[in-house]
Amino acid sequence: MKWKQFRRRVAVGIPALGLVAVGVLPLSGTALGGTGAEAAAAAGADLPYVEYEAEAGDYDGTLVEADAKRTFGHTNFGSESSGRASVRLENTGQYVEFTSTAPTNSIVVRNSIPDAPGGGGTEATLSLYANGEFVRKLDLSSKHSWLYGNTDAPEGLTNTPQTDARRLFDESHALLEQSYPEGTTFRLQRDADDTAAFYVIDLIDLEQVAPPKDKPAACTSITEYGATPDDDSDDTAALQEAVMADQNGAIDCVWVPPGQWRQEQKVLTPDLAGGQYNQVGISNVDIRGAGMWHSQFFTLTPPHEADGINHPHEGNFGFDIDKQTKISDLAIFGSGTIRGGDGGHEGGVGLNGRFGVGTEISNVWIEHANVGVWVGRDYSNRPELWGPADGLKFSGMRIRNTYADGINFTNGTRNSSVVDSSFRTTGDDSLAVWASKYVKDPATDIGHDNVFRDNTIQLPWRANGVAIYGGYGNTVENNLISDTANYPGIMLATDHDPLPFSGETVISGNQLYRCGGAFWGEAQEFGAITLFPAGQPIPGVTIKDTGIHDSTYDGIQFKTGGGEMPGVNITNVTIEKSNNGAGILAMGGARGSANLTNVTITGSAEGDVVVEPGSQFVINGWPGAENGTPARGREG
Numbered sequence: 001m002k003w004k005q006f007r008r009r010v011a012v013g014i015p016a017l018g019l020v021a022v023g024v025l026p027l028s029g030t031a032l033g034g035t036g037a038e039a040a041a042a043a044g045a046d047l048p049y050v051e052y053e054a055e056a057g058d059y060d061g062t063l064v065e066a067d068a069k070r071t072f073g074h075t076n077f078g079s080e081s082s083g084r085a086s087v088r089l090e091n092t093g094q095y096v097e098f099t100s101t102a103p104t105n106s107i108v109v110r111n112s113i114p115d116a117p118g119g120g121g122t123e124a125t126l127s128l129y130a131n132g133e134f135v136r137k138l139d140l141s142s143k144h145s146w147l148y149g150n151t152d153a154p155e156g157l158t159n160t161p162q163t164d165a166r167r168l169f170d171e172s173h174a175l176l177e178q179s180y181p182e183g184t185t186f187r188l189q190r191d192a193d194d195t196a197a198f199y200v201i202d203l204i205d206l207e208q209v210a211p212p213k214d215k216p217a218a219c220t221s222i223t224e225y226g227a228t229p230d231d232d233s234d235d236t237a238a239l240q241e242a243v244m245a246d247q248n249g250a251i252d253c254v255w256v257p258p259g260q261w262r263q264e265q266k267v268l269t270p271d272l273a274g275g276q277y278n279q280v281g282i283s284n285v286d287i288r289g290a291g292m293w294h295s296q297f298f299t300l301t302p303p304h305e306a307d308g309i310n311h312p313h314e315g316n317f318g319f320d321i322d323k324q325t326k327i328s329d330l331a332i333f334g335s336g337t338i339r340g341g342d343g344g345h346e347g348g349v350g351l352n353g354r355f356g357v358g359t360e361i362s363n364v365w366i367e368h369a370n371v372g373v374w375v376g377r378d379y380s381n382r383p384e385l386w387g388p389a390d391g392l393k394f395s396g397m398r399i400r401n402t403y404a405d406g407i408n409f410t411n412g413t414r415n416s417s418v419v420d421s422s423f424r425t426t427g428d429d430s431l432a433v434w435a436s437k438y439v440k441d442p443a444t445d446i447g448h449d450n451v452f453r454d455n456t457i458q459l460p461w462r463a464n465g466v467a468i469y470g471g472y473g474n475t476v477e478n479n480l481i482s483d484t485a486n487y488p489g490i491m492l493a494t495d496h497d498p499l500p501f502s503g504e505t506v507i508s509g510n511q512l513y514r515c516g517g518a519f520w521g522e523a524q525e526f527g528a529i530t531l532f533p534a535g536q537p538i539p540g541v542t543i544k545d546t547g548i549h550d551s552t553y554d555g556i557q558f559k560t561g562g563g564e565m566p567g568v569n570i571t572n573v574t575i576e577k578s579n580n581g582a583g584i585l586a587m588g589g590a591r592g593s594a595n596l597t598n599v600t601i602t603g604s605a606e607g608d609v610v611v612e613p614g615s616q617f618v619i620n621g622w623p624g625a626e627n628g629t630p631a632r633g634r635e636g
């Protein structure tokens with residue numbers, strides 16, 4: 001049995017080619033081509049679960065694998081699978097089986113079952129066994145998966161079935177009634193009363209969930225304001241009242257006890273000034289739960305069907321934050337099904353607002369939102385409330401199955417961080433800094449000195465693992481990024497019209513597996529790490545102590561654009577197995593230069609270092625850098 005171990009950070013130097021296990025034992029620099037990268041820090045989040053690949057266990061079913069170019073958008077289950085492989089169960093008695101390597105009392109299954117013929121999803125069960133004994137039925141749903149269309153425009157897809165489908169997978173999770181020890185053999189089996197036409201099983205997370213936390217003595221429970229758990233009654237009014245009591249100083253903090261709490265309106269501050277939409281968040285509030293598995297908010301109404309919605313982009317769940325707010329140890333589950341197609345329907349945002357100063361968010365699980373967290377408001381929204389995020393801290397976040405970004409730092413966000421968090425199946429950038437122009441003073445309100453460190457990012461089904469659009473002093477460090485469907489694992493770009501790059505941007509200690517892909521009509525092929533100066537230059541870039549493994553196209557790509565990329569420093573980097581591209585590629589319209597130091601490249605399909613004819617890009621430190629033939633579609 002091979003597994004991915006996420007209990008501790010994955011060590012630099014571990015190959016992940018095909019179905020090789022990603023474990024906890026650091027290998028020597030030889031595994032990275034002898035670059036000495038074993039001395040770099042470990043990559044990825046320190047997460048409490050062990051992840052098991054279905055195809056690496058024992059199974060009776062059909063192995064589903066990606067094609068050589070990991071084609072996306074045409075109902076390609078293999079391309080959308082972790083490790084680019086999964087197992088399909090169609091017949092009664094077929095199963096996936098694996099043996100646990102740590103105790104567990106919970107399970108998460110990334111899976112796909114069919115959509116309804118007219119769209120809207122279906123529901124089915126799958127049977128869970130432990131050591132041959134039936135444990136329970138797992139409830140699976142395709143309500144939040146299956147988007148259709150052959151356009152790559154983010155708002156162009158539909159929930160109405162047609163030939164081409166994407167976002168094929170969703171997740172089911174359950175707390176078990178007992179804890180099972182290390183060495184337990186678990187089986188996911190299609191029994192006679194499990195009625196989906198097929199089940200595609202991608203991966204399984206097993207976690208030993210801690211008991212619920214006790215209520216802090218200083219906190220006041222939302223039940224004292226009338227909230228009732230586990231009964232599907234709407235608890236929004238009680239939650240809103242409790243939060244306002246904390247904001248106004250009547251109580252010290254808000255307690256969310258264990259239970260399922262229904263929320264059908266976003267919590268914010270009443271806007272006495274009026275206006276079409278309320279754009280005033282909460283301030284000076286402390287909201288605490290018993291743990292993300294125990295204290296969970298949910299909504300039953302898709303945002304576009306909700307009455308009195310605050311703002312079409314922001315949805316009917318979660319919290320709008322202005323400043324000085326702490327939220328910890330709870331879950332926010334939305335009910336979105338699309339990003340914006342089908343009449344402008346959107347999936348809402350879990351956490352949004354100005355965020356300001358003094359805000360910390362920890363151990364929050366967000367799922368089925370359009371965006372997990374959108375940091376920043378345009379200055380024009382309410383100029384008198386302007387206050388960009390400064391010193392904002394995210395840790396222990398778990399963001400899953402969104403239709404757009406995971407966490408996006410915009411509108412002048414500075415000195416802020418996301419650490420030790422996990423992202424899976426986001427529908428746009430899992431993590432982004434967007435130094436947008438919609439700020440009070442473009443000369444000073446530039447996104448800067450933000451850090452994305454020690455995060456695990458898997459399976460973005462649209463766009464990048466990490467993206468930086470403009471700004472300065474931003475750092476992408478020690479992240480583990482895998483299986484991007486169509487875009488880079490890490491991208492620096494000046495599209496989306498950002499304020500310019502300046503100073504230094506550092507990409508350090510990251511490990512990228514099976515990243516890159518083809519998008520925009522499959523005419524543009526993106527590298528695992530791509531620099532794209534669409535209209536402005538991208539100066540001051542350092543890429544160091546990094547491993548790039550099994551890329552779909554190029555390992556590092558310098559893309560054609562209107563700006564230059566001067567003096568990119570690439571140090572202690574290993575690039576192994578660029579399947580359909582070069583180790584390092586400078587496109588024909590690329591301008592600028594790169595300096596290579598202690599760079600090792602092996603197994604590239606189209607050459608180690610390729611500068612396409614006509615390019616003004618200069619690569620120093622690589623003897624005999626080839627002038628190659630332009631690859632079809634790369635100049636788009």
